[in-house]
Amino acid sequence: MNGQLKVPTMAEYMAEGKQPEILFWVGSAGSYDDRAKKITKAFVKLLNNANVDFAVLGAEESNTGDVAKRAGNEFLFQMQAFMNIEVLNAYEVKRIVTCDPHSFNCIKNEYPSLGGDYNVIHHTQYIKELIDTGRLSVKGDTYKGKRITFHDPCYLGRANSEFDSPRTVLGKSNATLVEMKKSKNFAMCCGAGGAQMFKDAEPGNKEVNVLRTEQALKTTPDIIATGCPYCNTMMTDGIKAKEKEESVIVLDVAEVIANSL
Amino acid sequence: MQYLPNIIFAVFLIAGVGYFARNINKLIRNIKLGRDVDVSDDKPQRWKNMTRIALGQSKMVVRPIAGFLHIVVYVGFVIINIEVLEIIVDGLFGTHRIGLSILPESVYGFLIGSFEILAVLVLIAVIFFWMRRNVINLKRFKSLKGWPKNDGNIILYFEVVLMCLFLVMNASDSVHVIEATGTTFQALDSGNVISQFIAPLFSGFSDSTISIIERSAWWIHIAGILVFLNYLYYSKHLHILLAFPNVYYGKLTPKGQFNNLESVTNEVKLMMDPNADPFAAPAEGDSEEEPAKFGASDVTDLSTIQLLNAYTCTECGRCTSECPANQTGKKLSPRKIMMDTRDRLVEVGKNIDANNGEFKDDGKQLLNDYITKEELWACTTCNACVEACPVSIDPLSIIMEMRRYLVMEESAAPMELNNMMTNIENNGAPWPYNQQDRLNWVNE
Structure with a gap:
């Protein structure tokens, strides 16, 4: 393409x-x-x-x-x-x-x-x-019956109170949306924010992205969707750390829709 | 001699309220050590927030159990305190239950009855709170040690004692005849919904013993309230007063919006202006201005709102329990950021008191002596702590101010971040890629 x-x-x-x-x-x-x-x-x-x-x-x-x-x-x-x-x-x-x-x-x-x-x-x-103005129509059934959980990027969700648009858009794919226990206002960060993306984490007992990925995996998703390139990296790394690459993929909302046209 | 109790009462009252007022003045002085910020905007929204979040406790109920218990104690505290009005008038003028001379018996009975029921509900809630802190050992309370842990329990004991005294005072009020009704409170049988079940405990006692019990309970109750009032200043419990102004002055802009430093804007504009003369003498009147310090290394570099935040924090730990860094074992705890800020501010305040109103350098500061770099660099700026706070405290803004100091005054960012920033300076991206290649993805 x-x-x-x-x-x-x-x-x-x-x-x-x-x-x-x-x-x-x-x-x-x-x-x-x-x-x-x-x-x-x-x-x-x-x-x-x-x-x-x-x-x-x-x-x-x-x-x-x-x-x-x-x-x-x-x-x-x-x-x-x-x-x-x-x-x-x-x-x-x-x-x-x-x-x-x-x-x-x-x-x-x-x-x-x-x-x-x-x-x-x-x-x-x-x-x-x-989609609302009819300029884009989502007809495909690529993800029909698949379970998608949406990870809220902090700077879209909590920081700017936008929780619904990504969910509404994902809903157009005919996938089943499943929510993590910690979502929307209370979503947990992927660990990349505040310049953490560019440095090693301070000493602790776990990586933030691994904990967040574990929370996502509890919803037994086929797809973890997000709307941020940094969240995408962190969740993808989390999936690798949990050795779930075979069963779970991380996609951006735009990719889910682009694959569903 | 007849007026001796009234005089003693008046002295108690003036001393109690006076000492409290003196401390509040000190608190306001300490808060004013911070930098001024303009918070005069959008008053309607600020009042709305105060009504909803502080008065309406909207963020407390996010955690339903703690939220419900807290509302019981909060409502109980506010409503039962109406009774203090009567106690003060009775104490000053030597009357007994002056309320009955003003209000119809049924209304008075309804009020006192409500207070008694609330007192019992508060007692039950306080027992649950105590269990949460000491028996169930919730993680956010378990991590408190020393004074903060004791402080939390002392407040609960205070509440138990005050509520019991209130009920005993009513239950033993069966000797002293009330002027307005010609009966005793218990004989009146209106409003003693709970205390009537405690009253039989005293049935074997002589009238004079019962009267002594009643008077003792009455005096210890009001004395306890005055002591409690003065305890607030030294305790995390200041939130019962400060939550209201703190929520009023809380952030109105989107959580993701961090302030732009004006002092930096001026310098950056100067740097980018080709016509600016870098050697120009400062304009008239500017000479007295201190060179701006970027960010914060001590409490006096923080804003008045951030210092008010520190005094308002009641150390509930909801922020820390939501913090992704803390949940994964890092040292950062937003609650500790707030507690450290207050501790340092109190220390600075005491220093000023001890040195005739002038701060004498004590070789300490908030950075390093209280809050370490390791804590500051662990923050993901995700705003979970800000969202979690039931009284609109913003720990993130303090972390950011201190990072600004570290980077702009001390060039003390972690090496990887310095590399990232050098890349942005050189080629407009956090990675070492050429800016001319920004559009290469189209043809890849």
């Missing part, structure tokens, strides 16, 4: 004197991480399928600074933010969608007071919107 993906850049739109309806913020993980790139492509497949007029920044996109901020480096965060805001404002971007809840939270909540005010939505919200 690679050759078929249509991914125009803002610069190309600008050259044609047009504005896309939405900017797709790919994010660092979505651009460089091998697993996350598959999520990016699945989401683009949905955008193409729904004939969405979107664009990416490409090489003009830079890290949001979110992870630097959470690590305590406010300087680096604000440098990154100002650079990105300059680019976004120059292109007169109004609406942004991203597959990364950390970019979503950062641009939506932390950019406005630095001069970057946009309508920012998470890709699960956008997929729901595309």
